Structure formats: structure tokens, C-alpha cells
Amino acid sequence: MMKQFIPRNLLKSFQRNIYLHRGSRISGLKKHPEEVFTNYKGIKYEDIDSNTQYINEFLTDKFKIDNKLALQVITHKSFANGIKPHNEKLVAMGSRVLNLFLVKHVTSQQTTNELAINNQNLDILGQPFSRELSGRLSLGIFAKVEKLNTIMFWNTYEHGLSFENSGELKVSANLVYALIGAINFTHGKTVAEEFIKEKVLPQVEDITKKIFDSEGKVE
Amino acid sequence: MMIKGLTSIKLSSTSTRCIGRTFARSYQVAQPDPFFKTEYDEIDNYGSYKNTRFTHKLPETTAQQSPLLVALHSRLNLPNKYEHSTLSQALNLIKNEGLANNFGLNTLGKNLLTYYVSEYLLMRYPRLPIPVFNEAINAYMGVDSLYEVGKSWGIEADVTSKLDKHLSQENELLKYGRLRFLEDSEKSKITEDGIVELNEYESRTIQGNKFISSESEAYASSVRSIIGGLYTHCGEESAKKFIYDHILSRKVEFESMFQFSKPTRELTRICEKLNLTEPISVRLIAETGRLSSHAIYVTGVFVGNQKLGEGVGSSINESKTRAVVNSLLSYYLYTPIDESGNPIKLPSDVNYKFEGIVGEGDVAI
Amino acid sequence: MPVKAIPKVSIARNGVGTLVVPCNKIQIQYCNWGGSSQGVRDLLTNGQLNNFASNNKNIFIEVIKKSGHPTATFHYSNKDKVNEIDIKNLKFNEVLKKINEYSQRSGNELFKWNHKVLSINQSTRGIWSPMHEAKSDRYKI
Numbered sequence: 034m035m036k037q038f039i040p041r042n043l044l045k046s047f048q049r050n051i052y053l054h055r056g057s058r059i060s061g062l063k064k065h066p067e068e069v070f071t072n073y074k075g076i077k078y079e080d081i082d083s084n085t086q087y088i089n090e091f092l093t094d095k096f097k098i099d100n101k102l103a104l105q106v107i108t109h110k111s112f113a114n115g116i117k118p119h120n121e122k123l124v125a126m127g128s129r130v131l132n133l134f135l136v137k138h139v140t141s142q143q144t145t146n147e148l149a150i151n152n153q154n155l156d157i158l159g160q161p162f163s164r165e166l167s168g169r170l171s172l173g174i175f176a177k178v179e180k181l182n183t184i185m186f187w188n189t190y191e192h193g194l195s196f197e198n199s200g201e202l203k204v205s206a207n208l209v210y211a212l213i214g215a216i217n218f219t220h221g222k223t224v225a226e227e228f229i230k231e232k233v234l235p236q237v238e239d240i241t242k243k244i245f246d247s248e249g250k251v252e
Numbered sequence: 253m254m255i256k257g258l259t260s261i262k263l264s265s266t267s268t269r270c271i272g273r274t275f276a277r278s279y280q281v282a283q284p285d286p287f288f289k290t291e292y293d294e295i296d297n298y299g300s301y302k303n304t305r306f307t308h309k310l311p312e313t314t315a316q317q318s319p320l321l322v323a324l325h326s327r328l329n330l331p332n333k334y335e336h337s338t339l340s341q342a343l344n345l346i347k348n349e350g351l352a353n354n355f356g357l358n359t360l361g362k363n364l365l366t367y368y369v370s371e372y373l374l375m376r377y378p379r380l381p382i383p384v385f386n387e388a389i390n391a392y393m394g395v396d397s398l399y400e401v402g403k404s405w406g407i408e409a410d411v412t413s414k415l416d417k418h419l420s421q422e423n424e425l426l427k428y429g430r431l432r433f434l435e436d437s438e439k440s441k442i443t444e445d446g447i448v449e450l451n452e453y454e455s456r457t458i459q460g461n462k463f464i465s466s467e468s469e470a471y472a473s474s475v476r477s478i479i480g481g482l483y484t485h486c487g488e489e490s491a492k493k494f495i496y497d498h499i500l501s502r503k504v505e506f507e508s509m510f511q512f513s514k515p516t517r518e519l520t521r522i523c524e525k526l527n528l529t530e531p532i533s534v535r536l537i538a539e540t541g542r543l544s545s546h547a548i549y550v551t552g553v554f555v556g557n558q559k560l561g562e563g564v565g566s567s568i569n570e571s572k573t574r575a576v577v578n579s580l581l582s583y584y585l586y587t588p589i590d591e592s593g594n595p596i597k598l599p600s601d602v603n604y605k606f607e608g609i610v611g612e613g614d615v616a617i
Numbered sequence: 618m619p620v621k622a623i624p625k626v627s628i629a630r631n632g633v634g635t636l637v638v639p640c641n642k643i644q645i646q647y648c649n650w651g652g653s654s655q656g657v658r659d660l661l662t663n664g665q666l667n668n669f670a671s672n673n674k675n676i677f678i679e680v681i682k683k684s685g686h687p688t689a690t691f692h693y694s695n696k697d698k699v700n701e702i703d704i705k706n707l708k709f710n711e712v713l714k715k716i717n718e719y720s721q722r723s724g725n726e727l728f729k730w731n732h733k734v735l736s737i738n739q740s741t742r743g744i745w746s747p748m749h750e751a752k753s754d755r756y757k758i
Contacts, residue, residue: 119613122385125382133363143299147309148306148308151485168282197279218599220606241296323676326675328637390624392627404695503738510620
């Protein structure tokens with residue numbers, strides 16, 4: 034047998050004593066991992082079905098994604114300082130798929146506008162309604178209505194605030210983007226667009242309409 | 253359809269009171285631009301929207317007689333289906349002449365570009381940190397890059413006023429093949445060398461001592477609009493091909509886009525994220541000798557018996573830092589390949605199969 | 618923020634992906650009377666310039682009538698370069714040859730490169746390093 038080269042410093046047994054802190058944050062002290070990897074509702078970060086049940090139920094078999102990826106979808110970068118895989122890149126992908134799909138969707142409706150190019154009405158682009166379809170508010174509410182955001186791993190300085198002010202709205206909207214992104218990664222763009230069309234768009238259109246109705250009343 | 257749960261979420265724009273503190277509503281719903289004088293039947297009847305500010309389009313027969321348009325059309329190898337009038341509209345940024353401008357085409361093109369550039373980067377460089385990822389997108393489709401693209405397509409800007417055109421007896425159709433972004437009053441402005449007067453748009457874009465000139469923004473917008481126009485006439489596939497041919501074929505040097513502030517600490521955190529249990533060690537591999545006139549040191553970064561990176565420097569500290577930065581770069585700039593060694597397929601390709609990796613996001617340090 | 622990004626602008630590689638011919642506009646100036654413009658006048662009347670124009674639809678050709686020796690001005694999209702050449706006393710086929718030649722240029726100055734490769738890409742093989750030889754083969758000081 035050939036003797037394997039092992040650096041000297043690795044041969045020494047490696048030992049250190051460290052205090053792991055529980056409770057409120059004190060600067061300089063390392064937090065206990067059990068506490069770091071638990072979200073504010075007391076749910077432990079684990080790759081188990083119960084954590085991703087809401088995502089899996091919503092997706093059905095047609096759009097099924099890997100359980101590990103589903104866990105990544107519900108993890109926000111604020112959780113445990115980003116040490117676990119989080120959904121930043123999925124959001125980047127999903128928001129762009131959604132925006133592109135919506136642009137294609139709203140311009141492809143039947144129109145009588147004589148300025149339409151090749152029967153595609155571009156005057157709808159940039160209008161508040163079409164912009165809000167992929168807006169944070171609509172998607173955040175969508176996530177709440179569909180209970181997608183029941184289990185999320187994220188952190189904020191104040192979980193007691195309202196849905197909007199605590200930042201939960203934004204994180205929930207990101208979750209929807211991430212979900213679309215994850216489907217795009219797993220199944221490709223055609224399936225991701227089908228998913229938006231079947232599962233997301235009808236609800237989101239209704240929600241956005243309600244938002245504009247209530248906006249009108251205030252004014 | 254009744255949406256359950258919606259009633260429980262407060263949607264008024266008045267402030268909400270929570271735990272003794274008052275917060276103003278932070279989310280602003282998009283507002284319509286009154287300039288366009290938009291009319292519609294129902295808010296969600298997309299086909300009924302109409303910007304009444306614009307009254308007409310350039311007739312196709314007129315557009316085909318503009319030599320500049322024909323030349324541009326042929327230079328870009330656009331398919332015959334692509335109408336010259338759309339090309340002319342893509343070059344028009346003027347808002348208040350009644351002639352339809354490129355606002356919609358620009359939005360369309362921007363969305364197409366953003367998707368395809370992001371998809372390319374997310375799949376090819378899945379581990380790029382978000383700040384670099386955003387800057388890389390900017391490098392491909394930011395105003396500066398698209399300005400260069402527009403220039404390289406030989407698009408001419410329309411800088412002469414109506415009076416000048418009349419005096420030089422210029423063919424009226426030439427105008428429709430030029431990039432129109434200046435109002436007549438701005439064209440006749442007197443300029444002085446070395447002094448730039450910023451207009452309203454330009455002064456909004458000042459960052460440090462840089463600003464985006466309305467000329468470069470106009471070029472960028474025309475490039476986006478031409479891509480948008482390609483989608484309307486020839487579909488998404490040809491728009492995608494066009495983006496790959498003209499935008500993604502350009503070179504971006506990713507390795508020179510990183511600025512590390514605490515590389516060693518970052519590397520430790522990444523190793524922690526990757527569950528590498530063995531400690532990191534930075535060790536000297538070779539040196540020319542401390543007494544040599546120009547000493548050179550080669551240092552490697554190791555985790556257990558695996559080498560992450562290597563750096564050369566003229567002092568031990570320099571070589572150490574270079575080694576750490578090199579190992580960070582080789583992590584961040586990883587490109588997945590498929591079994592046969594080719595670049596992996598992208599989600600918008602036909603017969604897509606997921607082979608790469610999904611970026612797991614950055615760590616905070 | 619662990620890492621900051623440095624803004625960059627992508628570098629053009631005309632010909633990778635697609636080729637956009639850099640010459641986009643030719644202005645031909647001639648005189649209707651002077652003898653030095655005879656070749657250009659022939660070129661205009663015998664339809665050869667029309668042929669050239671229909672074969673090169675990507676180039677916008679402008680013909681200007683003005684007294685004086687004839688010139689041809691070539692506009693390149695490459696950094697807005699403009700190249701004006703003299704075409705006085707040339708026969709029509711010689712003028713056409715000039716136009717053909719200059720319309721195919723990139724707009725850059727011609728120069729001689731006395732090295733093997735001119736590239737913006739890094740060498741795939743890397744630079745040879747004496748420090749990575751086996752220790753026994755290294756040069757000892």
C-alpha cells in the first residue's frame with residue numbers, strides 16, 4: 034500500500050470549545066444551529082414532505098418538481114444568512130418568464146385597434162393593469178389565497194407586523210416567481226408557460242381586478 | 253368568482269396601524285401615464301386599449317420607398333414578413349406628432365431581451381453572485397451596449413430641423429429611416445465644445461459624473477424595438493435567434509467584473525454552505541527563494557486534500573490573496589456541461605432536459 | 618455585500634453570430650461638365666451603378682451633383698469612420714472597382730500584424746510556468 038500524504042496540521046486532532054447561544058441575538062456570539070434553522074413559526078428547516086406539502090399539492094403531477102428544489106423555493110435569502118440553498122436565482126428566472134409570458138398574453142388578444150401591428154395590440158403594454166398582473170401585490174395575495182406561503186423559511190426584524198409591512202407580501206410574491214422559475218428549470222419554458230396559463234393567470238387576473246376596484250373607491 | 257381570504261387582507265391606501273406604530277402603505281400600484289390618453293372598454297379587455305394620442309401609422313407603401321429603411325432592413329437580414337413601416341415605427345421616439353411611436357415595441361423587445369439574456373446567464377453561469385449577474389445583464393443589454401449595437405447597425409440619427417431639410421431639398425422619405433428622438437426645438441440648439449447641457453431625462457440619470465445621454469438611450473430603445481418588431485411579425489423563435497446573433501454573440505469578460513472586499517471570509521462561508529467539513533488551508537507550493545532578486549511565490553488553497561485554487565505573487569501575502577480570489581472565481585464562474593461535453597440545453601430550446609444546476613444563492617458575510 | 622460588481626460593456630465581435638457589413642453609406646459626387654467626371658457619368662448612364670446598388674441593398678447610395686473633381690465618400694458604422702477617396706479621371710470600370718473595394722472594408726486603417734495571433738480571448742493553454750515543474754527539474758539558484 035502506498036502511504037498517502039497527509040499534511041501535518043491535519044494529523045493533529047482538531048478541537049475547540051465554542052458556546053452556542055440561544056435566545057435573542059447578542060453580537061459576537063454564535064447562535065445555536067437548532068435556533069438558526071427554525072423559522073419564526075417554529076418549523077424546522079428539513080428536507081421532508083411536510084415542509085413542502087403546500088407546494089406539492091398545488092403543483093399536481095403535471096408540474097411536479099424535485100422535493101429539494103421545492104424546499105429551495107420556499108427558502109428566502111434572509112433565512113440563516115443564506116447558508117442554505119435559497120430562491121434568489123429561481124426568482125430571477127421566474128419573474129422573467131412571467132413577465133415575458135404576460136407581455137405575449139396581453140398583446141395576443143383580439144383587437145380592433147387600427148394601430149395594432151400584425152393584429153397585436155401594443156397599446157396595452159405599460160398600462161397599470163398589465164403591469165400589476167406580475168406585480169408584488171397581486172402575486173403576494175395570490176400566494177396567500179392559495180396557501181403557498183403557509184410554510185416559508187425567511188426572517189424579518191418584526192414578524193408581528195401586518196402582511197404587507199413585515200415584508201411577507203414581498204417574500205410571498207418572490208415565492209410565486211421562484212415556483213415558476215423552478216418549473217422553468219425542471220420542465221422547460223413551454224411547460225412553465227402552460228403552468229402560468231392554467232394555474233396562475235386566472236386567479237391573478239381576478240385579484241388584480243379587485244385591487245384596481247378598491248383603488249378606485251379610495252380615490 | 254369569489255376569492256376567499258382576500259377580504260381579510262387590507263388593500264386600502266390609508267395607513268395601517270400595527271402594534272402601536274403607524275406605517276404608511278408601502279406598495280404603490282402603477283399609475284396610468286395621462287400623456288397617452290388611453291381609452292378602454294373594460295380594464296381587463298386587453299384588445300380594447302387604445303392610446304388616442306397616436307392617430308396613424310406610416311403606410312407600408314411609403315415606408316418601402318425610403319432608401320434608408322430598405323438598406324437597414326437588408327443589412328439586418330430581416331425576413332420579408334417584417335414590414336418596413338414597423339421598422340420605421342421602431343426608430344420613432346417622438347411623442348407628440350400623432351405618428352405611432354416605439355413605446356410598445358420597446359417594452360416588448362425589452363421583455364424578450366431580458367428573458368433570453370437572463371436565461372442564458374442563469375443556465376451557463378448558475379453560480380454568478382446576484383450583483384455580478386445584474387451587472388452582466390447590463391453588460392449585454394444595458395444602454396451603453398445597445399447604443400454600440402445600434403451604431404454598428406448603421407442607424408442614423410435625425411438631427412436636422414425641418415427648415416434645414418427644406419433648404420437642402422432633402423427627400424422627405426429619408427426622415428422615416430432615421431432615428432427620430434429630438435424635437436425640432438432641440439435640433440437647432442447652439443452647442444459649445446466641452447459644454448454639455450443636460451435635458452430633463454439626462455439630468456435624472458446622473459450617477460457620479462456620468463449620465464445617460466438621450467442619444468444613447470434612443471439608440472438602445474430603437475434596438476429593443478426592432479427586436480420587439482421581429483417578434484410581432486415573425487414570432488418568438490426568430491426573435492430569439494436574432495438576440496443570440498446580435499446581442500449574446502458579444503463578449504463579456506466576467507472574470508474582470510468581480511470586486512472582492514473580504515475574499516477569505518467569503519470563501520470560508522461558501523465552504524460552509526457547500527458542507528465541506530474539513531478546514532480550509534492556504535499553503536505555499538513553490539517559491540524562487542526569499543533571497544532571489546525578484547522573489548515569486550506560488551500558493552494554493554486546499555480543503556483537505558483537494559486544491560481549490562492557486563495564485564502567484566511577489567510576496568507571500570499577495571500570492572495568498574490571489575489564490576483565494578482564484579478559487580472564488582473558479583467557483584462563481586462554473587459552467588455546467590452535458591455528458592458529451594457540449595453546453596447544456598436552455599429551457600427555451602426544443603427537447604429541453606434539465607442537466608445543469610440551479611444556483612443556490614449568495615451567502616451573507 | 619460580499620462581492621461587488623464592476624460595470625462592463627460587452628465587446629462587439631462582428632461576424633460571430635452574424636455579420637453586419639460595416640459600410641452603410643456611399644456618397645458619389647460628380648460634375649456634369651468637367652472631364653475628370655467622365656468615368657462617373659458613364660457609370661451612372663450605363664446602369665452599372667444600379668446593378669451594384671441592387672446587389673448591395675444594405676448600402677445606401679447617394680449621388681450628388683456638384684462642380685469640381687469627383688469623389689466617393691464611404692461611411693462605416695465602425696466607430697463612425699468616414700473615408701473620402703478621389704476618383705478623378707478614372708474609367709467607369711476603375712471607379713466601380715474602387716467602390717467594390719472600399720465597400721467591403723471594415724473602416725479600420727490597414728496595418729500589418731507581425732505576430733501569429735491577434736485575439737481578445739485568453740490562450741486556452743495558459744502560460745508556461747517554471748514553478749510547476751517537478752522539483753528535481755527546477756533551476757537552482
